[in-house]
Amino acid sequence: MSNTLENQFARADVQEVGMPQKTLTTWKIVVLILAALTPLSVVMATLPLGLAFGGPSSALTYLLAGSIIGLFCIGYAEMVRQISRPGAFYSYICRGIAKPFGVGAAMIAVVGYVSGCLGSFAVGSAVIGETVTSLGFNLSWQTSLVGLVIFVAVMVWNQIDFSAFIGGLIVICELLLIAALLIGIINLHGIQATFSPEVIQWNIFQYGNWHVAFIFSFLVFQGLEAGALYAPETRNPEKMIPRALAISVTILSLTFFLVSWALISFSSPATLMDQVISQHIFGFIIAVIQASLGETGLFLFGVVTVLGVMICTLAVVNFMARYLNGLAGDKILPRYLATLNRNGAPSNAAFTLIAVSCIVIIFSVSCGISPYSQLSPLGFGVAAISGTSLLILSSLAVVGYFMRSKKSQGHWWKTFLAPIFSIILLVMAMYIELKGFNFITGMEAAWTNYLPLLVLFAFVFGFFYALFLKKNKSSIYHHIAAGDNMEEVIRIREENREV
Numbered sequence: 001m002s003n004t005l006e007n008q009f010a011r012a013d014v015q016e017v018g019m020p021q022k023t024l025t026t027w028k029i030v031v032l033i034l035a036a037l038t039p040l041s042v043v044m045a046t047l048p049l050g051l052a053f054g055g056p057s058s059a060l061t062y063l064l065a066g067s068i069i070g071l072f073c074i075g076y077a078e079m080v081r082q083i084s085r086p087g088a089f090y091s092y093i094c095r096g097i098a099k100p101f102g103v104g105a106a107m108i109a110v111v112g113y114v115s116g117c118l119g120s121f122a123v124g125s126a127v128i129g130e131t132v133t134s135l136g137f138n139l140s141w142q143t144s145l146v147g148l149v150i151f152v153a154v155m156v157w158n159q160i161d162f163s164a165f166i167g168g169l170i171v172i173c174e175l176l177l178i179a180a181l182l183i184g185i186i187n188l189h190g191i192q193a194t195f196s197p198e199v200i201q202w203n204i205f206q207y208g209n210w211h212v213a214f215i216f217s218f219l220v221f222q223g224l225e226a227g228a229l230y231a232p233e234t235r236n237p238e239k240m241i242p243r244a245l246a247i248s249v250t251i252l253s254l255t256f257f258l259v260s261w262a263l264i265s266f267s268s269p270a271t272l273m274d275q276v277i278s279q280h281i282f283g284f285i286i287a288v289i290q291a292s293l294g295e296t297g298l299f300l301f302g303v304v305t306v307l308g309v310m311i312c313t314l315a316v317v318n319f320m321a322r323y324l325n326g327l328a329g330d331k332i333l334p335r336y337l338a339t340l341n342r343n344g345a346p347s348n349a350a351f352t353l354i355a356v357s358c359i360v361i362i363f364s365v366s367c368g369i370s371p372y373s374q375l376s377p378l379g380f381g382v383a384a385i386s387g388t389s390l391l392i393l394s395s396l397a398v399v400g401y402f403m404r405s406k407k408s409q410g411h412w413w414k415t416f417l418a419p420i421f422s423i424i425l426l427v428m429a430m431y432i433e434l435k436g437f438n439f440i441t442g443m444e445a446a447w448t449n450y451l452p453l454l455v456l457f458a459f460v461f462g463f464f465y466a467l468f469l470k471k472n473k474s475s476i477y478h479h480i481a482a483g484d485n486m487e488e489v490i491r492i493r494e495e496n497r498e499v
Helices: 003-010 026-036 039-053 058-082 089-096 099-134 141-156 160-189 202-206 210-219 222-229 237-266 272-278 282-329 347-366 371-404 412-439 446-450 453-472 474-478 486-495
Strands: none
Touching: 026 160, 026 237, 026 282, 039 058, 039 099, 039 160, 039 210, 039 237, 039 272, 039 282, 039 371, 058 089, 058 202, 058 210, 058 237, 058 371, 058 412, 089 099, 089 282, 089 371, 099 141, 099 282, 099 347, 099 371, 099 453, 141 282, 141 347, 160 237, 160 282, 210 371, 210 412, 222 237, 222 371, 237 282, 282 347, 347 371, 371 412, 371 453, 412 446, 453 474
């Protein structure tokens, strides 16, 4: 390792390392979390997939998933107050359980985030193409993918506040349009028919594959970790990030519960799946919008959807790249991923994610796999299982950290009981996800059933890789997840750089 490259990695000044500026506030973090899975993008892209392959139980599964994540966030927020260094889940698991478990979790995150990024580009390019085509302009998904890649690559180079500002405008427009859609459906069918009591009764689970619906519902919250990943760039992370997490979970849960309730009521629960599939999935939501808001409403939805998908994909790449950047900073991933550009953006990590996603999409399509209805559900499915695994380990880490910590202790409900309850519920969620994975795309290819094993293999590899570091590179192992905040991390890396 050359001294020049190591100095670039370890020095603490902004120009060399790209020390992030503390410019983020509570609402900016909320915007960044929501932008990772923007409300309208979910309504137009992910939610119809859940209705097509999961069925009419989607409304209740959104509520159930939100409740589980909300319970998890109680303990998670306490960890954020104690540790605001880069790495989030990985750092917390290292500090709360043991470093081999933390490195194993880091590898799970790599698999999950690459899969999620892949799914975002696949579904994003397809939705943009279909949306523009529905407005009367012929646009293929291939052209959409090229445009999306160029947009993300250019934007990711800019300072994060720029993305937060643009994302905030889009998210506000999306929430207003979703409210307009609900009002339009109510005006068309009446409030009682729009929010049919039948949809929120427990016997709704007899229709379709409710465990698949749960996977898509749980997936909505997989961008939640973005809040902690932005801690180094937050003015007061100990207070602002927990608030942002609570606000984000509430907005996401209520929005998707109400929208899915109305969309399911728009059709018959018994025939919902057949109706959505017969309209080629995306056509279902287009028909609902057109019937409820007319051509003008469809045009506005189309324009904002395209912008929303672009911002959503940008946000996904942004926060996933920061995770890879944090791991590389601890010398767990290749060193080039640790480099930040002059704006403080992890451009190397971001461009790597973009390249891998494009290669996999092109290869899959050449094998006859649909990017929207098959590839993106597979990517999101692996991402959901990876995310749930990280949530389970993180909840265990909360309990372990506060039981051993000599620092000021939080309330026993927040640091012990709530994490224990979340572990139980998350293990049940994992069982549901694994049970429903082979139904997620309708593909009959046997190889898709083995994709969840990637998560297990990633954990095992990371676990033993940590043991290897402990035995052969003790200096790197000793400083894994060291430091409670970004300033301490920079200082530790400066003191322990190799010559």
